[in-house]
Amino acid sequence: MLLIHCPYCEQDLPELEFAYAGEAHIARPADPSKLTDEEWRDFLFIRTNPRGVHFERWRHINGCARFFNAARETVSDRFLLTYKAGEPRPDVAKLTGVAQ
């Protein structure tokens, strides 16, 4: 079973306690009314979907119910680390030793 570390509860817990909540670090446009239809579509639907390190939002739905971010290696499905929402995105090169 996959274990995910909740940075708020500070425990490694079964993945069944968590829910995936999309890609992390996507900022809502300051004034959506000034975007073109294509820019708005891109904000809503276009995601990076990388082969390698992916930054994701997760929610501890059966625990503290808080959102947090995770860096997950998509090829191996291994979580590299988790960190609290609002903290900056970690440097990928420091996580993997390889620049992306």
Ligand SMILES: [Zn+2]
């Ligand atoms: Zn938690």
